[in-house]
């Protein structure tokens with residue numbers, strides 16, 4: 001019998017589902033804005049609607065993000081995101097080796113999920129990059145585009161809006177890549193779909209002990 | 211971890227706290243503004259008129275009372291010397307366009323009935339001004355919504371203030387200023403009901419309300435001119451003069467926010483040489499604005515496409531290896 005551990009508290013699950021929905025809306029409307037043509041396109045949301053929904057979804061996402069950060073400060077969930085210097089690169093390497101070869105040889109995961117370690121080192125590193133670097137930059141640059149008056153006009157002779165937009169699009173792209181990889185790595189649980197069940201129910205089926 | 215926070219904080223601050231610096235430098239900016247280095251040969255002569263028309267108050271000798279009388283000039287009669295001497299027609303004497311009889315005061319009554327010169331009277335068929343294409347502009351103007359108001363007194367001078375008009379877009383160094391200048395031409399009637407009512411019996415229209423559908427109206431009106439949306443595109447003149455009825459105005463966002471943005475055949479027409487700048491579509495716009503949809507970068511798009519493909523391929527291989535076991 002496998003043991004069940006409660007890993008994803010209610011607020012994280014609600015945060016996560018909202019975050020996902022908003023993220024999808026932002027990607028679809030963002031791409032629509034970037035690629036509008038002179039003629040309306042079947043697959044694209046119209047420009048007016050795209051702008052409106054992008055703004056609405058962004059504001060919800062930002063509020064939601066604040067909840068995420070606050071939640072991770074207030075509750076114990078934050079400790080899962082703390083990177084440790086000790087063995088940092090070697091742990092990443094071990095996990096990387098597992099994903100690229102070990103798991104095909106049916107080896108055991110080097111860092112099994114427990115109550116004290118929700119994420120493996122690689123996963124943790126990626127989550128920290130996504131949640132505490134890319135997303136804040138995305139949000140800051142997004143606010144800069146939303147309220148162009150606070151955006152610096154010129155930097156090194158280039159329009160500040162251009163730089164802001166660059167940052168925005170670059171981060172959006174990286175997070176979209178994260179998004180794809182994230183969904184994929186979430187099929188790497190004990191069964192391909194088990195992790196998706198977990199982020200909904202909150203309970204993790206611990207890998208069988210010896 | 212601390213490093214990351216520092217990084218974010220640094221990037222965030224350096225990008226967004228700098229408006230303060232910009233604000234300061236803007237305040238320091240335009241003090242030494244070039245008023246008029248140009249010395250008109252008629253400077254002295256024009257003072258005959260400027261002594262009354264150059265400011266709000268004028269004086270004259272009332273011969274019946276036998277003393278000086280002070281009075282207020284009507285607002286439209288006040289002409290700004292600084293603006294006059296940088297305008298296109300700065301080299302003119304007042305009496306080149308106005309009758310010499312205006313030197314008399316009170317001005318003789320029949321002068322009111324006189325006709326003023328039209329642009330074409332002087333500029334029509336003149337080789338020196340061929341590049342402006344006055345004839346073409348005139349025929350465009352005849353098709354514009356304002357032409358039907360000629361009977362009410364609308365002329366080219368209604369938009370081209372005789373004492374202040376200065377070409378702007380043709381040699382624009384600061385596009386934002388040009389946009390402001392050009393838009394003020396229109397707003398001088400369309401949000402100045404005193405002037406508007408001389409020409410139309412239509413009630414007052416709130417122009418800002420009429421454009422409510424445009425998000426971030428302030429940003430748009432600072433970055434595009436009224437004529438971008440309101441005039442028919444004419445590739446043979448720099449400034450299209452055919453203002454269309456409101457039904458034909460541009461309303462669809464993607465007319466501008468797209469790869470083949472109409473801005474390239476209007477606002478940015480003069481600068482546009484068809485090249486792209488460092489892979490940017492319509493790169494010339496970037497000097498002034500960033501127009502979502504019109505300013506994509508082809509190199510970046512290409513790189514993203516490659517990265518995305520690689521990620522998908524890696525995932526594909528991973529799936530394959532997992533299934534093989």
Ligand code: HEM
Pocket residue numbers: 007008012016019020023077118123127130131175179182183186195196197198199
């Ligand atoms: C269809 C879209 C998505 C699916 C199916 C999905 C699925 C999952 C699953 C199954 C987990 C639990 C496994 C684990 O902890 O790794 C999870 C956790 C997580 N996901 Fe997602 N996700 C999606 C979108 C996103 C997006 C767009 C983001 C961020 C931009 C994100 C950020 C996270 C984070 C930070 C966690 C860890 C939460 C915690 O327990 O503290 N997810 N996701």
